[in-house]
Amino acid sequence: MTDNSIPWLIEAIRLTSFPGQPISPNGQSWWSDVIGSAPDRKLIQPKSGELIEEGQFASGRLILRLTQPKIDWTLVPLPDKQSEEMPPTIGNYPEMWQSFLPVTKAWVNLPNLPPIKRIAFGSVLLKPVETPKDGYTILSGLLHSIKLDPDAMVDFFYQINRPRVSASGVPDLAINRLSKWGVVGFQDSLISIGPEGIIQKLGPERYIVRIELDINTSQKYQKDLEQKVLPSIIDELLSMAHELVDRGDVQ
Secondary structure: OOOOOOOOEEEEEEEEEEEOOOOOOOOOOHHHHHHOOOOOEEEEEOOOOEEEEEEEEOOEEEEEEEEOOEEEEEEEEOOOOOOOOOOOOOEEOOHHHHHHHHHHHHHHOOOOOOOEEEEEEEEEEEEEEOOHHHHHHHHHOOOOOOOOOOOOOOOOEEEEEOOEEOOOOOOOOEEEEEEEEEEEEEOOEEEEEEOOEEEEEEOOOEEEEEEEEEEEEOOOOOOOEOHHHHHHHHHHHHHHHHHHHHHOOOO
C-alpha cells in the first residue's frame, strides 16, 4: 500500500489515439467541438501534417496535437507554474484525472471522430519525500514482486508491462499496463556572472517518488475499434491506472 498521508501530485495527463489512416490537419474542429470555445493558440503545418491547439483548462494547459500517426490530448502545468520544492504539477491525484475525463469522453463521442485503431491513457505522478530511503520505502509497498532494501539502494528504476485481456467485450483485445517506478533527486542551480567569472550555486537536493503510466490497447489488434465501445475502453484504461497507483504492481 502507498503512503496516503502525502498525496500523489500529477505532472501530466495524456490521452493518445492512433487513427487507422493519415489525417489532414486542415479544417479540423476537434478543439472547439470538445472544449466549446476557440483555443488560445493554433498552429498548422501542412507539409508535416501537424496540428497544435492549446489553451488553459482546469489548473493546467491543455494541448491538442496531431502528429502523424497519432492524436494527443495532454494536460500539463501552466508555463509560469514553478515550485521551489519539486517539479511543476497541475494538482492532486485522483481529482485531476477526474477533471480530464470529460475531455476524453467528449473526444471519442465526436461525430467527426476518425477511425481509431489504438487508444492509450498516460500519466506521470509524483510524491515528494524527505530522503531516498523514504522513497524506496514507499516503493517497497507498491512493487510486490521484488524485494527492496531501502537502507542500501541507490539509482533504482523499475519498468514492467503486465497485459490483461480487455473486459470491454471486444474479441481478442489485450490491454498493456506499462508502468515505470523510481526515486528521483533534483536540485536548483543558480548561475551568476561577476568579476570572479561564472559561479554556479546548487540548492539543497530534494527527492520525489515518480510513477509513469501508459495503459494502452495492444498494437496486435489490427482492426479499427468501434466508436461505440471507446468510452467503455477509456473507463477500463482509467480503472487499470487507478489500480496501479492505489494497489501497486499487481497481476
